Amino acid sequence: METSGISTISSGLVPSEGTKWVNNGVASETGHVKSSSSSPMTTRTAGESKYDELKSQPKRDSSIVDFAIPSSRRASRKSISEKQDPSRSVSEGGPYRGMGKEELLRFSNRPFWRNLRYICMSVVLTGWLALLITVIAIVLTYPQCREAQPRDWWQKTVIYRVYVPSFLDSNCDGIGDLEGVRRNLGYLHDLGVNTIALSPIYPLGSANLGLDSIHLSDTHIVNHTDIDPIYGDLEDFQKLVNNTHDLGMHITLDFVPNHTSDEHPWFKYSSENSHPKDNWYRSYYVWAKGACANQLQPPNNWQSVEECSAWERDEDNMFYLHQFMTSQPDLNLRSEKVRDELKAILKFWLDLGVDGFYIRNSNFLFEDYDLRNDSLLIDNLTQVDCADGPQYPHNAYEHLHTQGLSENFDMLAHWRAYLDDYGAQTNQYKILLADVDGSYEDYMDYYGLFNRDGVDFPLNKFSLDLKKSSDGQGVAKMVETYMAKLPSNRWPNWMSGDDRSQRLADRLGDDLALPYLMLTMLLPGTPYFYYGDEIGLRANIHSTSVDTEPKLREKPMRGPMLWANTSHAGFSDRFCKDAWMPLNELYTSGMNVQFQKDDPASLWNLFRNLTQLRQGKPSFEYGDYIPLVHDDEVFSFVREFDGEKGYLVALNFASQPATKQVHGLHKTVPGSAKVEVVGGAKPLHRKGESADLDPLRLMPYEGIVVSWDYEAKEL
Numbered sequence: 264m265e266t267s268g269i270s271t272i273s274s275g276l277v278p279s280e281g282t283k284w285v286n287n288g289v290a291s292e293t294g295h296v297k298s299s300s301s302s303p304m305t306t307r308t309a310g311e312s313k314y315d316e317l318k319s320q321p322k323r324d325s326s327i328v329d330f331a332i333p334s335s336r337r338a339s340r341k342s343i344s345e346k347q348d349p350s351r352s353v354s355e356g357g358p359y360r361g362m363g364k365e366e367l368l369r370f371s372n373r374p375f376w377r378n379l380r381y382i383c384m385s386v387v388l389t390g391w392l393a394l395l396i397t398v399i400a401i402v403l404t405y406p407q408c409r410e411a412q413p414r415d416w417w418q419k420t421v422i423y424r425v426y427v428p429s430f431l432d433s434n435c436d437g438i439g440d441l442e443g444v445r446r447n448l449g450y451l452h453d454l455g456v457n458t459i460a461l462s463p464i465y466p467l468g469s470a471n472l473g474l475d476s477i478h479l480s481d482t483h484i485v486n487h488t489d490i491d492p493i494y495g496d497l498e499d500f501q502k503l504v505n506n507t508h509d510l511g512m513h514i515t516l517d518f519v520p521n522h523t524s525d526e527h528p529w530f531k532y533s534s535e536n537s538h539p540k541d542n543w544y545r546s547y548y549v550w551a552k553g554a555c556a557n558q559l560q561p562p563n564n565w566q567s568v569e570e571c572s573a574w575e576r577d578e579d580n581m582f583y584l585h586q587f588m589t590s591q592p593d594l595n596l597r598s599e600k601v602r603d604e605l606k607a608i609l610k611f612w613l614d615l616g617v618d619g620f621y622i623r624n625s626n627f628l629f630e631d632y633d634l635r636n637d638s639l640l641i642d643n644l645t646q647v648d649c650a651d652g653p654q655y656p657h658n659a660y661e662h663l664h665t666q667g668l669s670e671n672f673d674m675l676a677h678w679r680a681y682l683d684d685y686g687a688q689t690n691q692y693k694i695l696l697a698d699v700d701g702s703y704e705d706y707m708d709y710y711g712l713f714n715r716d717g718v719d720f721p722l723n724k725f726s727l728d729l730k731k732s733s734d735g736q737g738v739a740k741m742v743e744t745y746m747a748k749l750p751s752n753r754w755p756n757w758m759s760g761d762d763r764s765q766r767l768a769d770r771l772g773d774d775l776a777l778p779y780l781m782l783t784m785l786l787p788g789t790p791y792f793y794y795g796d797e798i799g800l801r802a803n804i805h806s807t808s809v810d811t812e813p814k815l816r817e818k819p820m821r822g823p824m825l826w827a828n829t830s831h832a833g834f835s836d837r838f839c840k841d842a843w844m845p846l847n848e849l850y851t852s853g854m855n856v857q858f859q860k861d862d863p864a865s866l867w868n869l870f871r872n873l874t875q876l877r878q879g880k881p882s883f884e885y886g887d888y889i890p891l892v893h894d895d896e897v898f899s900f901v902r903e904f905d906g907e908k909g910y911l912v913a914l915n916f917a918s919q920p921a922t923k924q925v926h927g928l929h930k931t932v933p934g935s936a937k938v939e940v941v942g943g944a945k946p947l948h949r950k951g952e953s954a955d956l957d958p959l960r961l962m963p964y965e966g967i968v969v970s971w972d973y974e975a976k977e978l
């Protein structure tokens with residue numbers, strides 16, 4: 264058994280004193296450990312004596328780790344140890360205690376330890392990997408706050424169309440002017456308007472004979488780069504632009520590229536027909552020979568918007584094209600010279616600081632090059648009397664060859680690109696709007712085709728289709744159709760009126776005008792208001808002057824602004840000449856700015872509250888539009904954006920009270936919410952109070968905006 268024990272020791276393990284184990288060798292008499300390979304079995308005796316010596320010494324290294332070893336080996340060592348010194352046991356010390364580093368490494372390379380290490384490392388690595396994947400999964404799947412898309416000034420602005428002759432007369436001649444607009448910049452700024460869209464201010468021809476009727480058509484332009492003296496001069500204009508910009512506001516002009524006055528120098532030169540081949544200006548307009556053998560009939564069947572033929576014969580029996588009035592010859596936009604002239608006009612006004620243009624008659628720019636006939640839509644339609652005899656009117660034809668030609672879109676894209684270049688140099692985006700007639704499909708094409716940019720938006724005249732009889736469903740149909748047809752990533756807009764449409768208050772009545780105003784202001788997109796809509800200005804159609812004033816009969820929506828219950832309604836000073844159009848006498852009974860500013864429940868104050876509400880609010884600038892109740896009575900929607908306050912806009916378009924369940928229709932709409940804005944003759948709600956949305960009750964024609972704080976979504 265002694266031999267067996269020794270051989271076991273020599274093979275690697277020698278029990279040490281007490282809890283001490285000595286690795287693979289024995290201690291020499293000098294206290295050094297000799298390796299077993301150089302230690303014959305005979306050294307065992309010396310080792311044992313040394314053993315006894317060590318036994319009497321204190322433990323040298325109690326910090327040596329007591330490694331575990333296989334139980335079989337432990338049992339073997341235990342038996343040896345117990346034979347040598349029954350008082351010692353393995354439990355009193357680790358099997359590797361006292362081993363040198365090299366020996367420990369030898370043990371650590373054994374398959375068992377190696378595998379154990381691999382298993383432990385695998386467990387740790389797998390755990391870390393699982394933790395990493397979990398963290399990434401949480402980050403990716405947790406509801407994110409979306410990044411707000413940047414909006415440019417024209418997307419955040421409120422546009423206000425000023426019909427200059429009727430805004431304010433500063434020099435007592437009875438006609439509004441640029442200085443009148445400038446003096447009211449503070450008023451507009453206070454109202455919350457950011458962009459002024461001026462009506463045409465260019466010098467006009469005298470084709471309409473007389474000051475009174477000259478305003479019936481403001482596109483008889485004789486000079487596109489000057490100001491009509493009745494409005495002021497270029498110096499006044501520059502002052503107006505500068506002051507507008509000083510207030511952080513913008514200003515746009517009408518651009519009329521389709522035609523000029525027949526008194527424009529270009530047309531005068533173009534009409535000099537004695538040497539047409541040498542005439543530089545001949546190509547500026549659309550000239551054609553007449554039809555039939557005698558060439559005295561119009562070249563084709565094209566009809567003007569003003570009825571009758573779109574062709575006018577001159578003294579030399581040549582015909583020029585006019586899609587509108589005879590005195591408004593169409594420019595030939597296929598001429599490079601004309602395109603250069605038009606670009607020079609844009610540059611002229613851009614250099615003066617203008618922020619953009621409204622392109623009039625955008626779908627009439629080009630006509631068929633081969634002058635092909637338009638097709639009649641309806642047979643046996645009533646004809647109208649014309650100089651050349653009875654003719655089918657303009658609306659009897661499908662205008663495939665005179666409206667909406669693809670070249671129109673090319674031209675608009677060209678101007679858009681020019682404004683982009685100009686804007687890039689000045690670091691200021693220049694807006695381009697279009698005046699388009701036609702269907703929704705025709706209209707949407709003007710946003711751009713085939714990945715080419717068109718205008719920033721064509722004015723949304725469909726929003727002017729609502730009438731007094733329109734209910735919540737009528738509103739919903741208009742809004743939903745427009746939004747559904749709108750090309751992706753294009754910007755919507757909503758109008759209250761313009762200088763060629765029936766006024767808002769006349770079109771809808773005072774009651775409906777109020778919720779409609781709220782709708783226009785708070786739907787996604789840019790709102791476009793017509794001067795006077797903030798006070799419910801009505802056309803003077805009941806005036807006794809109607810019969811004697813053709814301009815009042817023809818364009819009743821262009822009446823003077825009513826500022827106060829004073830002489831001339833504040834349109835001009837007391838001793839000034841009467842306004843060029845008769846004032847609406849309602850200015851004496853509350854329909855004026857001064858009166859309504861002092862009345863917290865007035866339309867003016869509602870307008871201002873709405874501009875203040877939407878100003879700088881991400882939910883209105885970037886937010887989602889979520890339609891809620893759309894029925895015969897109520898039109899309602901939510902505007903909200905991640906991390907921001909949510910808003911519910913609820914408008915009762917009915918003449919009776921309405922009760923609607925709103926809470927629960929959309930996940931964020933609470934059971935009650937804070938009232939931000941109220942409109943209506945006898946509203947149920949009060950600003951600052953809480954409105955019950957479970958259900959919501961609204962009085963006739965009442966409109967409210969309520970808000971609630973954003974709540975983070977749970978995992």
Ligand SMILES: [Ca+2]
Binds near residue numbers: 431432
């Ligand atoms: Ca004036």
Ligand SMILES: [Ca+2]
Binds near residue numbers: 593628629
């Ligand atoms: Ca044209």
